[in-house]
Amino acid sequence: MKQKKSNSREKILTAAADVAREAGPGNLSLDAVASRAGVSKGGLLYNFPSKAKLMQALVEEYLNDFQQALETARAAEPDKTLLANYLRLSAQECDETKDAASWIFSAIAEDPDFLTPMKTFKRQLFERLKADTPNLKTLLVTYLAIEGLRSLSLFDTDLLNEGERELLVDTLLEIANG
Amino acid sequence: MKQKKSNSREKILTAAADVAREAGPGNLSLDAVASRAGVSKGGLLYNFPSKAKLMQALVEEYLNDFQQALETARAAEPDKTLLANYLRLSAQECDETKDAASWIFSAIAEDPDFLTPMKTFKRQLFERLKADTPNLKTLLVTYLAIEGLRSLSLFDTDLLNEGERELLVDTLLEIANG
DNA sequence: TTGACATTACCGTCCAGACGGTACAGTAAG
């Protein structure tokens, strides 16, 4: 019964991400989100009874999307290892969505506990990777490196140029497949 | 002695970091910082004319400390490469200061531009590393991996156990020296 | 030495504005 929902929910969620990016992570107010979404404040509160619920939904949606993308990638290239799929998908995500995940800082500012689902998600995925990857060193180095890349993109630090990023990802995939 | 030693400044700075950690990044209020530092609000505003200045000082102090630690480490072990020194120092920093840098999120919530000094610092250091490291692949992989480790510790994600972290750092140093 | 003034380093209060959230009446569609 998950599939119902008005399109307002989706509009509000993307509006929240937009406001977080444009107004800054600390200025994510319900008023701003509502007006950005073209919805009244009452309407927002109807869909998300509190700011906390909105944040929660933001995190859950993000996690869902990633999971789904991972499964899709895995189905599309079953010959590749899970690690290789994960690395490529993450690199791609960092590449395209410039700082789309800036709302994460809003969530942290509101309450760091909102990240708990992300942590458990990461832990589960890491366990899966450990079970699937024969060489622990390989996993550690490549996983952490891609985590570093994610960190740079999250903080909007353009430290690497195009060539360097490409070289890095290629190298990581090489290591993962070696 | 031209340098007036008002120890209030230092007290306030550490108090700010403490409050950020304990009350959460989004609840860093001047009142809380002042009372935590054992200083009145007026006194706080005397030392830091605005919240923005306080944040700025926090960032600058952090950067100064790191730079100083790096130079010290370099002087102590001149035979090691700059990269090796950087990796070890960063790993150590992630290890001991659990989530001491939680105030960073406060700064971001206040205004993401507060991170600009950190970005330029990183860029300069990275340029230095590039000039000093013959193999670019080596630099990219190890630098990003340590950045990943820093990210995990910043977000307080205890993904790796003691052995894994040790294995990772050893491997990185091996790669850097290989 | 002393008295007068200046600066430093801080105290404590007050306030305007922003924000999350509530309440409630209305409405258009199915």
Added chain:
DNA sequence: CTTACTGTACCGTCTGGACGGTAATGTCAA
């Protein structure tokens, strides 16, 4: 009648920071 809102009015709280003191510490002239 229910669902999914709109719109307005409102409340309590929190927060940055402006402001007016004030005690201690210099500084300097007589």
